[in-house]
Amino acid sequence: MTIDATNVSANIAPTVPGNSDASRDVASYLHPYTNHAAHEKTGPHIITGGDGIYVTDDHGNKLIEGLAGLWCASLGFSEKRLVDAATRQLNTLPYYHTFASRSTNPAIDLAEKLLDIVPVPMSKVFFANSGSEATDSAVKMVWYYHNAIGQPEKKKIISRKKGYHGVTVASASMTGLPGNHKLFDLPIDRILHTETPHYWREAQPGEEEEDFATRLAEQLEDLIQAEGPETVGAFIAEPIMGAGGVIVPPRTYFEKIQEVLAKYDILFIADEVICGFGRTGRMFATETFKLNPDMITVAKQLSSAYQPISALFINDKIYQAVKKGSNEVGTFGHGFTYSGHPVAAAVALETLKIYEEDGIIEHVRNVMSPFQKRLKNLNKFDHVGETRGRGLIGAFELVADKCAKTPFDPYGAAGKAVSDACLKEGVILRALGDSVAFCPPLIITESQINDMFDAVEIALGKWEATL
Numbered sequence: 052m053t054i055d056a057t058n059v060s061a062n063i064a065p066t067v068p069g070n071s072d073a074s075r076d077v078a079s080y081l082h083p084y085t086n087h088a089a090h091e092k093t094g095p096h097i098i099t100g101g102d103g104i105y106v107t108d109d110h111g112n113k114l115i116e117g118l119a120g121l122w123c124a125s126l127g128f129s130e131k132r133l134v135d136a137a138t139r140q141l142n143t144l145p146y147y148h149t150f151a152s153r154s155t156n157p158a159i160d161l162a163e164k165l166l167d168i169v170p171v172p173m174s175k176v177f178f179a180n181s182g183s184e185a186t187d188s189a190v191k192m193v194w195y196y197h198n199a200i201g202q203p204e205k206k207k208i209i210s211r212k213k214g215y216h217g218v219t220v221a222s223a224s225m226t227g228l229p230g231n232h233k234l235f236d237l238p239i240d241r242i243l244h245t246e247t248p249h250y251w252r253e254a255q256p257g258e259e260e261e262d263f264a265t266r267l268a269e270q271l272e273d274l275i276q277a278e279g280p281e282t283v284g285a286f287i288a289e290p291i292m293g294a295g296g297v298i299v300p301p302r303t304y305f306e307k308i309q310e311v312l313a314k315y316d317i318l319f320i321a322d323e324v325i326c327g328f329g330r331t332g333r334m335f336a337t338e339t340f341k342l343n344p345d346m347i348t349v350a351k352q353l354s355s356a357y358q359p360i361s362a363l364f365i366n367d368k369i370y371q372a373v374k375k376g377s378n379e380v381g382t383f384g385h386g387f388t389y390s391g392h393p394v395a396a397a398v399a400l401e402t403l404k405i406y407e408e409d410g411i412i413e414h415v416r417n418v419m420s421p422f423q424k425r426l427k428n429l430n431k432f433d434h435v436g437e438t439r440g441r442g443l444i445g446a447f448e449l450v451a452d453k454c455a456k457t458p459f460d461p462y463g464a465a466g467k468a469v470s471d472a473c474l475k476e477g478v479i480l481r482a483l484g485d486s487v488a489f490c491p492p493l494i495i496t497e498s499q500i501n502d503m504f505d506a507v508e509i510a511l512g513k514w515e516a517t518l
């Protein structure tokens with residue numbers, strides 16, 4: 052494969068001319084996660100097509116999508132079976148809702164299939180449209196559950212600094228990144244944040260990895276004690292933190308955290324919105340990290356992102372509370388117009404079928420070692436302070452001084468410069484502060500992995516030469 056990166060650098064920065072698509076974009080579209088003052092000058096990067104792990108832009112550049120869009124297009128950008136599944140369902144029943152006991156076959160089949168593959172005992176599946184709606188629904192479930200079982204004071208939810216759980220009011224509050232709180236008057240009360248499990252960055256001098264995990268569990272317990280265990284209802288965590296910089300938990304972390312949660316009867320929500328469906332080399336990261344959650348949220352790779360759909364698994368004790376509460380109130384007053392949308396559900400079902408029939412998880416297990424090896428090899432660069440990852444997800448973190456782990460000043464500029472440099476070499480990656488993340492489509496081959504890292508190494512070399 053040759054990356055068609057001819058003159059990508061010249062082509063990618065649009066000049067926002069008069070009547071162009073770029074100028075119409077600037078004039079009309081409020082982009083998510085964008086600096087709008089900068090956007091008015093640079094304009095958008097318009098993607099026009101996709102083929103396998105590649106996307107093309109409106110200048111004809113063919114680019115490796117090293118982040119699968121937003122950690123989501125697991126089957127790449129041209130899986131015909133998903134298009135056919137959507138078309139079949141659109142021709143049969145393009146929409147119906149699932150309120151007030153109405154149902155559709157795709158929603159039933161998908162819920163049943165998900166319960167079949169989830170690795171821990173779960174009772175029911177609730178559908179929504181985005182990761183944020185799934186985690187927001189989990190917050191409401193925590194509150195509903197504790198009210199229904201007569202513990203109305205047990206409502207606080209502990210999340211982690213640098214955790215990412217979405218952007219709706221409650222989910223953004225659980226997200227532990229300042230950019231999601233500033234100017235939004237967030238977080239709301241009853242949402243607390245404990246420490247980030249990033250061993251390389253946060254461990255004390257000489258502290259062993261497992262001792263670091265012990266210290267974090269003790270800090271969690273201290274927080275619970277300080278707040279009053281009778282007020283803490285749940286803890287939410289991504290098995291591997293994604294948007295916070297791809298932070299893989301230290302050895303024994305979840306084992307120790309889960310002991311603390313069990314001790315104080317605190318619900319555990321595993322946010323598998325990125326990790327779910329093969330990313331870590333198993334269907335769920337709940338298996339990879341031996342988690343025992345009461346609820347699990349999934350989205351993104353559930354449908355390979357071809358349709359917006361997310362899901363919240365709840366275990367039986369939560370379901371029993373929902374049953375009791377809804378009987379008292381007369382309804383379970385939560386749900387979306389598009390919960391269990393039949394087209395989205397049909398596409399998700401087909402995605403799960405492809406994972407099984409095409410052996411996608413086995414494929415991930417085959418290619419994850421070469422992927423992790425190439426990632427680790429980036430440590431040879433003078434300004435790569437750490438590489439980290441698991442399965443088919445990873446990141447490298449840029450530092451001004453490798454020995455002292457000193458960050459660049461201003462923080463974030465190096466990450467942007469390197470991800471821009473990678474784009475010029477034909478690879479889309481995502482800068483998260485000064486970390487640069489990889490999360491390619493799960494269908495990536497070993498030779499495509501090598502193409503991707505060859506291009507990233509050229510980009511890093513050119514960038515270091517400018518310092």
Ligand SMILES: Cc1ncc(COP(=O)(O)O)c(C=O)c1O
Nearest residue numbers: 181182183215216217293324325
């Ligand atoms: C772990 C996690 N949870 C929740 C979300 C929110 O998902 P969405 O952007 O679909 O609302 C994300 C998005 O990246 C995520 O990574």
